[in-house]
Amino acid sequence: AMRKIAVCLSKGGVGKTTTAINLAHGLAVAGSNVLIVDTDTQGHVATSLGIEPEIGLAELLTQRATPEEALILARDRLWLLAGGRALAGAKREIDRKNFGGEQTLAESLEPLEGKFDFVILDTAPSLDILSVNVLFYAKEILTPVSPEVLTLQGVLDFQHNLAGVQKYHKDLHLKYVLPTFYDMRVRKSKEILEQLKVHYESLLCEPIRYSVKLSEAPGFGQTIYEYDPNSPGAEGYKILTQRIMNDGN
Amino acid sequence: AMRKIAVCLSKGGVGKTTTAINLAHGLAVAGSNVLIVDTDTQGHVATSLGIEPEIGLAELLTQRATPEEALILARDRLWLLAGGRALAGAKREIDRKNFGGEQTLAESLEPLEGKFDFVILDTAPSLDILSVNVLFYAKEILTPVSPEVLTLQGVLDFQHNLAGVQKYHKDLHLKYVLPTFYDMRVRKSKEILEQLKVHYESLLCEPIRYSVKLSEAPGFGQTIYEYDPNSPGAEGYKILTQRIMNDGN
Numbered sequence: 001a002m003r004k005i006a007v008c009l010s011k012g013g014v015g016k017t018t019t020a021i022n023l024a025h026g027l028a029v030a031g032s033n034v035l036i037v038d039t040d041t042q043g044h045v046a047t048s049l050g051i052e053p054e055i056g057l058a059e060l061l062t063q064r065a066t067p068e069e070a071l072i073l074a075r076d077r078l079w080l081l082a083g084g085r086a087l088a089g090a091k092r093e094i095d096r097k098n099f100g101g102e103q104t105l106a107e108s109l110e111p112l113e114g115k116f117d118f119v120i121l122d123t124a125p126s127l128d129i130l131s132v133n134v135l136f137y138a139k140e141i142l143t144p145v146s147p148e149v150l151t152l153q154g155v156l157d158f159q160h161n162l163a164g165v166q167k168y169h170k171d172l173h174l175k176y177v178l179p180t181f182y183d184m185r186v187r188k189s190k191e192i193l194e195q196l197k198v199h200y201e202s203l204l205c206e207p208i209r210y211s212v213k214l215s216e217a218p219g220f221g222q223t224i225y226e227y228d229p230n231s232p233g234a235e236g237y238k239i240l241t242q243r244i245m246n247d248g249n
Numbered sequence: 250a251m252r253k254i255a256v257c258l259s260k261g262g263v264g265k266t267t268t269a270i271n272l273a274h275g276l277a278v279a280g281s282n283v284l285i286v287d288t289d290t291q292g293h294v295a296t297s298l299g300i301e302p303e304i305g306l307a308e309l310l311t312q313r314a315t316p317e318e319a320l321i322l323a324r325d326r327l328w329l330l331a332g333g334r335a336l337a338g339a340k341r342e343i344d345r346k347n348f349g350g351e352q353t354l355a356e357s358l359e360p361l362e363g364k365f366d367f368v369i370l371d372t373a374p375s376l377d378i379l380s381v382n383v384l385f386y387a388k389e390i391l392t393p394v395s396p397e398v399l400t401l402q403g404v405l406d407f408q409h410n411l412a413g414v415q416k417y418h419k420d421l422h423l424k425y426v427l428p429t430f431y432d433m434r435v436r437k438s439k440e441i442l443e444q445l446k447v448h449y450e451s452l453l454c455e456p457i458r459y460s461v462k463l464s465e466a467p468g469f470g471q472t473i474y475e476y477d478p479n480s481p482g483a484e485g486y487k488i489l490t491q492r493i494m495n496d497g498n
């Protein structure tokens with residue numbers, strides 16, 4: 001079955017977009033057919049892949065375009081459904097529905113069912129109608145966690161919100177907790193990692209290290225594998241990709 | 250006149266909350282009467298000040314509480330109007346208004362007009378109805394900018410959105426651009442700072458350096474002046490506070 005993995009945390013700047021892109025491309029490089037969906041009005045997935053999309057998810061959600069028209073082939077075996085500013089209007093249209101608004105994304109992506117091995121969804125740092133739509137569509141959640149006190153607070157809040165959705169969507173699980181910006185030399189990183197091990201033991205992935213190359217790559221429209229395949233960032237995301245492929249539902 | 254400064258950028262994790270708290274407390278320590286308003290559902294202002302609020306901005310916006318009931322004295326001369334989860338409900342109520350929704354915050358804060366020297370507003374990393382409300386209330390905008398390519402992209406997007414609001418709210422100006430997470434040893438920091446100098450010359454503030462103490466302080470419910478008054482973070486926010494007080498509208 002097609003795996004649907006949402007990269008979520010309402011705390012900003014934890015590495016959601018970086019993870020979604022480098023996981024999606026990692027899976028494609030390893031031979032899977034992958035769709036990456038950007039549900040953020042920031043639209044940074046397209047920017048980071050060096051693509052300037054004409055249309056994207058907003059047109060699909062508001063039925064102004066078909067999936068064939070809205071999808072862009074970003075790399076071999078990696079298709080993009082771009083986010084961006086137009087999503088603000090689509091969100092308002094969804095908000096106005098009297099019922100079933102939370103299913104709008106699932107209904108829009110229904111024609112693509114079975115066409116990919118993985119759907120990876122990048123989300124905005126907020127708890128809005130679109131992030132709720134993502135939680136009604138995805139089955140697996142990957143939460144990036146930066147080594148910060150406020151981020152840990154954000155994870156607790158997120159799990160509280162998640163529990164509310166799981167009442168209506170039983171298949172949805174927090175499946176991966178991914179430490180990001182990990183710097184072994186800094187005490188804070190070690191302490192936070194210890195706390196994560198206690199709370200999320202089996203869900204906890206190998207940390208992604210702090211790596212300047214990861215933050216430079218989007219400026220060149222490249223994924224980490226293209227920008228610096230031998231960097232700690234590339235290594236880290238290869239390990240994550242491998243773990244997720246090995247888990248094959 | 251009461252100065253209303255919103256700390257805004259839709260990009261997540263750039264130091265909005267850290268700046269709002271340490272600026273607001275800096276101004277209070279220097280003798281001003283300050284109100285800090287948290288418009289984010291994350292509610293991290295209260296957490297970072299070591300306060301567990303019963304009610305806050307959400308109750309004020311939906312007229313379930315008066316300003317006297319909703320305000321909390323957080324430090325000497327520093328009053329807090331807390332954010333948090335309840336704001337999600339308040340946002341839905343505002344969304345349903347047929348007109349004037351964007352003025353809801355301004356109308357709710359009207360009874361407080363003139364009672365403070367400064368109102369500092371922390372905002373969520375998103376472009377939602379509440380951040381629009383903030384832009385219709387505040388007159389000055391302070392944008393924290395982390396030394397990242399995706400953040401610079403976020404600043405361009407933000408200015409585009411700002412121009413839309415300024416058509417209806419002529420008094421609103423981007424007044425301060427504050428480099429955050431600045432690390433003189435890293436090339437990226439220097440390069441991004443150079444770009445900011447070219448685009449925002451007179452608006453550009455003295456950078457806030459990367460300082461682990463700034464990220465530790467919220468874990469103890471303390472501002473940087475309480476946690477480590479001699480750290481580079483405390484120095485940086487003292488300089489910012491001084492600049493803003495000297496600008497006295």
Ligand SMILES: Nc1ncnc2c1ncn2[C@@H]1O[C@H](COP(=O)(O)OP(=O)(O)OP(=O)(O)O)[C@@H](O)[C@H]1O
Pocket residue numbers: 011012013014015016017018019040042123124125180181182208209210211212214215216218233259260261262374397398399400
């Ligand atoms: N492991 C890492 N090491 C160094 N920099 C990183 C790392 N991961 C991400 N970055 C950089 O940190 C910044 C934040 O990451 P990113 O934009 O992916 O986070 P996000 O959670 O998607 O943010 P938002 O909440 O705004 O959507 C970006 O500039 C990115 O390039």
Ligand SMILES: Nc1ncnc2c1ncn2[C@@H]1O[C@H](COP(=O)(O)OP(=O)(O)OP(=O)(O)O)[C@@H](O)[C@H]1O
Pocket residue numbers: 010011012013125148149150151260261262263264265266267268289372373374429430431457458459460461463464465467482
């Ligand atoms: N100058 C700094 N040096 C080191 N750490 C910092 C600095 N400024 C902020 N931080 C830390 O970085 C993280 C992000 O900062 P903060 O939460 O203030 O950003 P934000 O823009 O408010 O995020 P969000 O978009 O989620 O609201 C926090 O954990 C904070 O403690």
Ligand SMILES: [Mg+2]
Pocket residue numbers: 016017018040044123
């Ligand atoms: Mg992102």
Ligand SMILES: [Mg+2]
Pocket residue numbers: 265266267289293372
């Ligand atoms: Mg914040």
